[in-house]
Amino acid sequence: MEERTEISTLGEFGLIDHLTKNNETKNISTLLSVGDDAAVIDHFGRQTVITSDLLLEGIHFDLSYTPLKHLGYKAVIVNLSDIYAMNATPTQIVLNIAFSNRFSLEALDDFYKGVYAACDAYGVDLIGGDTSSSQRGFIISVTAIGEVAPEKYVKRSTAQVNDLICVSGELGGAFLGLTLLEREKKIFAETGAQPDLEGQAHIVGKLLKPEARKDIIEYFSEENIVPSSMIDISDGLSSDLLHICKQSNVGCVLYEDKLPFNDEAKEFAYKLQLDPTACALSGGEDYELLFTVPQSYFEQIKTNPSISIIGYITEAAEGKHIITRGGNKHELIAQGWNHLK
Amino acid sequence: MEERTEISTLGEFGLIDHLTKNNETKNISTLLSVGDDAAVIDHFGRQTVITSDLLLEGIHFDLSYTPLKHLGYKAVIVNLSDIYAMNATPTQIVLNIAFSNRFSLEALDDFYKGVYAACDAYGVDLIGGDTSSSQRGFIISVTAIGEVAPEKYVKRSTAQVNDLICVSGELGGAFLGLTLLEREKKIFAETGAQPDLEGQAHIVGKLLKPEARKDIIEYFSEENIVPSSMIDISDGLSSDLLHICKQSNVGCVLYEDKLPFNDEAKEFAYKLQLDPTACALSGGEDYELLFTVPQSYFEQIKTNPSISIIGYITEAAEGKHIITRGGNKHELIAQGWNHLK
Numbered sequence: 122m123e124e125r126t127e128i129s130t131l132g133e134f135g136l137i138d139h140l141t142k143n144n145e146t147k148n149i150s151t152l153l154s155v156g157d158d159a160a161v162i163d164h165f166g167r168q169t170v171i172t173s174d175l176l177l178e179g180i181h182f183d184l185s186y187t188p189l190k191h192l193g194y195k196a197v198i199v200n201l202s203d204i205y206a207m208n209a210t211p212t213q214i215v216l217n218i219a220f221s222n223r224f225s226l227e228a229l230d231d232f233y234k235g236v237y238a239a240c241d242a243y244g245v246d247l248i249g250g251d252t253s254s255s256q257r258g259f260i261i262s263v264t265a266i267g268e269v270a271p272e273k274y275v276k277r278s279t280a281q282v283n284d285l286i287c288v289s290g291e292l293g294g295a296f297l298g299l300t301l302l303e304r305e306k307k308i309f310a311e312t313g314a315q316p317d318l319e320g321q322a323h324i325v326g327k328l329l330k331p332e333a334r335k336d337i338i339e340y341f342s343e344e345n346i347v348p349s350s351m352i353d354i355s356d357g358l359s360s361d362l363l364h365i366c367k368q369s370n371v372g373c374v375l376y377e378d379k380l381p382f383n384d385e386a387k388e389f390a391y392k393l394q395l396d397p398t399a400c401a402l403s404g405g406e407d408y409e410l411l412f413t414v415p416q417s418y419f420e421q422i423k424t425n426p427s428i429s430i431i432g433y434i435t436e437a438a439e440g441k442h443i444i445t446r447g448g449n450k451h452e453l454i455a456q457g458w459n460h461l462k
Numbered sequence: 463m464e465e466r467t468e469i470s471t472l473g474e475f476g477l478i479d480h481l482t483k484n485n486e487t488k489n490i491s492t493l494l495s496v497g498d499d500a501a502v503i504d505h506f507g508r509q510t511v512i513t514s515d516l517l518l519e520g521i522h523f524d525l526s527y528t529p530l531k532h533l534g535y536k537a538v539i540v541n542l543s544d545i546y547a548m549n550a551t552p553t554q555i556v557l558n559i560a561f562s563n564r565f566s567l568e569a570l571d572d573f574y575k576g577v578y579a580a581c582d583a584y585g586v587d588l589i590g591g592d593t594s595s596s597q598r599g600f601i602i603s604v605t606a607i608g609e610v611a612p613e614k615y616v617k618r619s620t621a622q623v624n625d626l627i628c629v630s631g632e633l634g635g636a637f638l639g640l641t642l643l644e645r646e647k648k649i650f651a652e653t654g655a656q657p658d659l660e661g662q663a664h665i666v667g668k669l670l671k672p673e674a675r676k677d678i679i680e681y682f683s684e685e686n687i688v689p690s691s692m693i694d695i696s697d698g699l700s701s702d703l704l705h706i707c708k709q710s711n712v713g714c715v716l717y718e719d720k721l722p723f724n725d726e727a728k729e730f731a732y733k734l735q736l737d738p739t740a741c742a743l744s745g746g747e748d749y750e751l752l753f754t755v756p757q758s759y760f761e762q763i764k765t766n767p768s769i770s771i772i773g774y775i776t777e778a779a780e781g782k783h784i785i786t787r788g789g790n791k792h793e794l795i796a797q798g799w800n801h802l803k
Binding site: 174249 | 475493494497498499500501502503504505506507509510511512513514515516518520521522544545547548550554556558559560589590591592594595596597598599601603605606607608610612615617618619692693694709
């Protein structure tokens with residue numbers, strides 16, 4: 122039988138001690154970590170970048186198919202992705218969690234294993250946070266801090282007309298992974314049949330254990346590339362590109378045949394009679410980087426196999442469009458995941 | 463009839479635009495604020511201090527007697543208090559909120575009025591955050607960032623034997639305010655009688671609209687005082703002093719007759735047959751500063767009417783005690799509010 126230790130046996134401070142006892146800091150900028158009223162960071166000569174996200178059970182994740190270790194990993198990754206989207210390097214996180222008495226100490230340990238695994242993989246220190254009970258469900262709030270050389274951060278609002286629109290990796294995978302897991306959950310509820318995830322490691326992985334594109338930021342740094350604008354894809358390519366267009370006051374043209382897909386993901390989409398392009402445009406949570414660069418970078422960028430050039434920036438008056446494989450021009454509409462609707 | 467606008471009519475991005483449309487930044491260190499993947503801060507030559515707290519409906523607050531504007535104010539204050547407890551100056555906050563469809567746009571506007579009022583009163587910028595729906599209840603996560611001159615931050619772990627133990631303001635008020643409001647809520651539920659808060663403005667205010675002790679940090683700076691250790695009182699004097707003792711590896715002696723009380727609070731305690739000393743030791747949420755200073759500061763400190771000298775630090779082997787008015791010596795025990803039990 123699995124062990125189950127009630128968290129109430131430790132109390133709040135005992136729990137914090139337990140969860141952070143092996144926590145070692147890796148960044149010299151981390152001056153003071155867990156265990157005081159606040160943590161202290163020294164980013165002398167660098168600018169500090171900060172972002173924060175909520176993840177709520179029943180809204181952002183479903184524990185019936187999300188292992189807690191993966192959830193801990195992902196909670197960190199989605200915030201690191203925002204730091205990379207500023208062309209910055211994440212250095213620290215602060216983690217707040219709340220949980221009902223349904224969760225045992227062993228469950229929290231699993232969650233923290235994922236948190237620490239992400240911290241190790243990305244060289245980030247966990248430096249503080251808050252733990253609380255909740256009346257219902259698991260509540261996570263992660264704040265990530267990063268650093269960037271002065272004035273090297275990249276905003277959403279500075280794309281220029283004629284810039285190339287580029288994206289890292291492959292699109293639509295996380296949405297297809299979610300579709301698959303929701304389908305298998307439904308089948309299990311109706312028939313008791315065990316999930317069939319055969320051959321779907323890519324899309325399930327994209328949803329449950331996403332990675333942040335540290336490699337792309339490192340590539341920019343090595344190649345002296347500074348994008349003119351950048352955002353990470355959390356709501357879907359359409360919605361996130363429209364953010365860049367709105368904030369930069371520009372238009373855009375995308376080419377359907379340039380959108381990058383994973384073969385396995387594409388096959389699964391066809392199996393479900395879904396259009397892979399629609400999955401890429403409207404499916405969220407890919408955590409790829411969407412950015413623009415001046416055309417002068419074309420030769421450099423096109424040699425990187427992790428980056429696809431998918432369109433270009435136009436004057437605002439020209440609107441926002443996608444050119445289909447058949448040569449038709451459609452207006453680009455945000456149909457990203459809107460959890461307030 | 464009060465207006466009620468459904469938040470779904472705005473969508474997530476419309477809501478963020480609405481809530482932040484009058485948001486002006488006040489600190490030159492705020493380089494990039496709301497509206498990108500992350501915010502950017504420039505603390506060149508200063509060290510960055512960071513803290514984060516969750517506030518959950520049903521756990522940390524009860525909306526049946528907490529006006530949303532006050533809640534917004536308090537959510538900011540409790541985090542600023544942690545920054546001051548490091549001897550640092552808060553400069554920015556990041557605010558994450560989630561809410562069910564029970565909340566209208568007007569309700570969120572009230573909450574944000576309180577948030578902005580606290581930001582204005584303390585010279586702090588709101589620079590980002592996340593909004594989400596929740597399945598149930600109102601969820602708040604605030605992260606506060608501050609700055610401090612290099613190596614001037616004050617930890618919990620550096621109290622020295624023979625140091626004076628000092629506290630700002632008056633103690634136990636927030637706990638008594640909570641006791642009063644819980645009592646009136648119960649009476650209202652049972653009899654329908656309107657709450658009787660006559661003459662209780664102090665304790666109700668301490669609970670619903672606490673302030674952070676910016677003035678004490680400014681006093682330290684003007685007088686060139688650097689405490690040897692400091693913490694803010696969120697769990698109760700006992701629990702928080704025991705944190706200092708544990709982390710500094712020291713003992714302490716408190717004097718009951720030196721503990722500062724508000725007259726109104728004391729009177730209300732007696733009316734309920736509560737011991738004011740017990741309220742001070744175990745009642746949380748006073749957000750006063752508890753700190754230690756070397757004895758050489760005695761003459762300076764004792765002239766400040768906002769600070770009480772309540773005891774001194776001893777060797778760890780001497781234990782942690784309080785001397786009662788009657789001259790008896792009792793062991794100090796943490797009976798602070800433990801929301802995990």
